Amino acid sequence: MNVLQSIAAALTPLGLLWTLLIIGAATFLHELAHFALARWQGVAVKSFSVGMGPVLLRRVWRGTEWRLSLLPIGGYVEIDGMAPVEEANGVYRQPTRGFAALPTWGKVAVLLAGPLMNLVLTIGLMTLTFASQGVPAPDRARIEAVLPNSRAGALGLQAGDVITAINGRDIPDTYTLNGQPHAGWESLRDTLATSGHKTLTVLRDGTARQVAFDWQASVNGVQQRLGIQYAPDVQPASLPAAFVTSLRTTGEAVPQLLRAFGGLFAKFFTLNLSQDQNVSGPIGTAQIVSQAAALSPWALVQVAVLLNLSLAFFNLIPIPGLDGGRILLVLVGALRGRPLTLAQEQAINVAGFAFVMLLMAFVVVRDVSRFF
Template identity: 45%
Template sequence: MGLIIWLLVIQIAVILHEGAHYLAARMQGAKVSAFSVGMGPIIARFKRGETEFRLSALPIGGYVLIDDLGPESLEGQKKARLTPLGKILVLFAGPLSNWVLAILLMAGIFASQGVPQTDYTRASIRRVLPDSAAEKDGVKAGDILIAIDGKPLPEQEIVDGQPRMGYLKLQDAIRSKEPNTLIFLRGNEKINVKLSFEWKPGARYGVEYGPKQNVKPVANYFAALGEAWNQSIKIVPQALQSFAKGITQTFTAPLAPSSEVAGPVASAQAAGAMAREGGIWGVLTFATLVNMSLAIFNLIPIPGLDGGRILLVLIQLLLRRPLQPAQEAMINFTGFVFLMVFMFLVFLGDIARVIP
């Protein structure tokens, strides 16, 4: 089930992305030689106007071939119908379409389910393992940690020069050699729990926890759109930092599981889990994450991605001359090789996750 959901969501996102490139090019009169749904061997095709529409065997993506975006269109030839600004608009249209869809989906989720808000000053106990030290101490799933030894949890603190959210102080208390008292909210009642756990490497207290999640209702879909827009802006720096960290981890420790990037296996598992837990809203949430990630990732200025190709156009504008076709082809080929190696390493990391 997870694999089917993942394939459908990915394929719809890619068709939308490539379709936006196609429409932006055609609206400017540029020639589009081919539009393929899927990758690999072509199993069906038909031609309409100058464009050959293809259905390819592998349902894991798609592509458009826009003649005026190729290196040969940068030599000042009369047949090139896209200006530098036109090329940027064509390249930007793909990520923009995924961004817009992500915002619309997010707004629908917010209008129906409310706006999720994370409270990092509370630690929510999601699960207590049977026969664990936590169960013996009386901790229960649903308890909300609000203080340790009478001190409220901070929103954020600096640990070893890095910011850390306050709910993670529960980990400090569990590992502390000093006796600590945890203060929980259980419904409307305050519960004091004295830790009896003596931590040592490899030992587990027996709780799964995270920051408390609140929900803020919204009045209507238009109010939800505003919330979705604000959330999408906040996501950008976090996503860029996550991508940068994920790329670094992938190349420095390719077989080590990474929390920053996920390949097809981990993504399919996540899609299945979100569908089981949230039903249709879980699927829509997964689709929102996929489209937002696709939009942001494609705008990273790496050769071969839309962002990298936009950067090449801007460089040529600054130089006031086009790059040589061989130069541009080599730059894009280098970026393509980098992306293929990156995707392969991510796939290996995925395999390492599921094989002990």
């Protein structure tokens, strides 16, 4: 099987469709937020495109040309006063109206609106998920499946059992391992990493029971498995409780996301194509969506949450060409008391755009290299 066949086998038509829909919706709402904040401040928006590349359909409505473009990836808005103005003699100059005439806070508001929209979508989708599916209980581990012919089956453990205590101690909400915080239910894995007598307190049909056994973590150098698939238990939650949990979960995810971006940049600068589970390219993303589509609609919602959160914070990285880079240039101009010259701004933006394109190419190459 060649590389193209391997890639095709990893994807599904339904997964590709859902990938385009999820990314398309996230990008559309991101650009719509830029559009709304510009219009709210009286700045004209020349065009709004859904998709990139050649324009298939166009219609002017309320002073904006709305476009449907060929490539169903991304989109853009042309806000008056953001691009250089061409004079009659073909010379370009800095714009003086529209976006350029806004105060610093107004410019930052327009640029910040897109990432904030993706962050709002992240929290909104997460709140909907928690309110509908329940809030994870970090101090309880629910057994989702017991593998056939496993030690867990011989001990009488069943799917649906909830582990509430280990070795007579209640599972804590969190614990620290190697300096990193973890949810308490994950401590079961570390408990089974050591040999000795173990006791699990299991809740089944409202009744607690003790499951005691002697455990060898490894036999002849082979790590032993108890034979269960488990996850945090979930408990019903009101809408306010779901909202608070989504805020806390988002806050906990941000440092992990920033570390993942840091790892990506480190690998980019060292041309390290080794794989990890933290950052996926377009093929990896489509593969994840394909797998989620085969599971449940809520799995797709979880993917949409991750994509929106990633899009929000990636765009805030202060690289010229991204929203964060544009905000940085606005703030530098405000501190200087005057904007950068056209030549300076163009040089910075070209360098930033080239960097982003190289980074994207690196991610794609790393993505494809998995199939060699």
